[in-house]
Amino acid sequence: MMPLVWFAAREPRRSVLWAVLGSMVVILTPFIAGISAGDRVTELARLLVGVLVYTALALVVNELSRQYAAQLRLSEEREAVVRTEITRAAEVQRSLLPGALADTPGYALAGTCLPSTTVGGDFFDWYRTDDGVAMTLGDVMGKGVGAGLIAAAVRATVRSSRRDPDPGAAIVRASEGLATDLADGPDSVVFTTLFHARLRGDVLHWADAGHGLTVVVREDGGAERLSTPDLPIGLGLGLHDAWETRTTALCPGDLVVCFSDGVLDLFGGGLDSVEHVAALARRDPRPSSVVDALADLARELGHDDDVTVVALRREPVAAPVAGDVLAPVAVAAPTAP
Structure with a gap:
């Protein structure tokens, strides 16, 4: 069961096929080992039912996995947009200094x-x-x-x-x-x-x-x-x-x-x-x-x-000495964060 879920949880649809084929191999093992003719009909019926059940399970698991992956991608895209907007807002705020x-x-x-x-x-x-x-x-x-x-x-x-x-x-x-x-x-x-x-x-x-x-x-x-x-x-x-x-x-x-x-x-x-x-x-x-x-x-x-x-x-402004030019006091610019 766990290998089936693991294969089906992978996003591509072909993962369902691999999961079903794996289930069929497990179910067909008695035929390979050899069984009586009377038991073959029973095993074939079990194979049919098992394939249907496992296929449905694989499809459900795969669909849930795909939906989760899509939601995750959407969340990451939205987060990237928000981060970009916040970064731009910070740049605008710094420009107002x-x-x-x-x-x-x-x-x-x-x-x-x-x-x-x-x-x-x-x-x-x-x-x-x-x-x-x-x-x-x-x-x-x-x-x-x-x-x-x-x-x-x-x-x-x-x-x-x-x-x-x-x-x-x-x-x-x-x-x-x-x-x-x-x-x-x-x-x-x-x-x-x-x-x-x-x-x-x-x-x-x-x-x-x-x-x-x-x-x-x-x-x-x-x-x-x-x-x-x-x-x-x-x-x-x-x-x-x-x-x-x-x-x-x-x-x-x-x-x-x-x-x-x-x-x-x-x-x-x-x-x-x-x-x-x-x-x-x-x-x-x-x-x-x-x-x-x-x-x-x-x-x-x-x-x-x-x-x-x-x-x-x-600042005290000193009186200029004869022949000198009074220079303005240097004013510091804002410190960058």
Whole structure:
């Protein structure tokens, strides 16, 4: 019986023929060994019945095998399509990372985004404004393509507010873009924590929507965490104008580091991780050094959550010496994941 099933389970239809022929050989063995004439009729009847039964069994096993193989091929094809789409989504997401800022004397920036999966829910951004620079970091609840799509939408909405000098207004606009109809049920609520700031001269204008993971490391070594009681966006609570813009002095030599909650996991998961980040910045206040140190730590330890960091430093601009030309401060490009 087992050889019959093994032969019939092979996908080609001719496997059924081999299985039936094998069964006939087994049944015809008594004829080869020699039997009496009276028993031949009985054995022939048994042969006929056996061939019919085993043929039916072989056909059933073969058909089930063929159907399983077809389903397996279909599943593999669908999986290949999904993988291709996810890879393309990741490429699009990476293309949305900001490029290096040129001709911005007095500022230095660096950033990185290390998704825990192919497509992540974190993002960061920066761009020039009429009177300085702006920076943004957002963290969408969840992971994968869905979170990545929301992250791209929030980033685009915030960036569309670049002519509005009020960071709080940009967050309000992003919140309106994620407005959720509560009739859709609680499963439709996907919130995003967001930090958005604009640096004008020595004043940092900033707004925080439930993020709370930004620290200013002063040139003298002091540290100040920037946080508010304001809620994340996308909660579907009908909030309007609920995000206030605040200001913080940012003198030459001061550094702003904003990061996602994936960085907390690198230091144990508690809010005391903010002090660990500040300690890294004290050792080397260059934005690129802080970002690289956290990225290297994430790669070394592994991370189950997206790890995103953006750092902005107000660089002192030295007065040009007679006969010299003042060169712009080099600005670091985003670190590739």
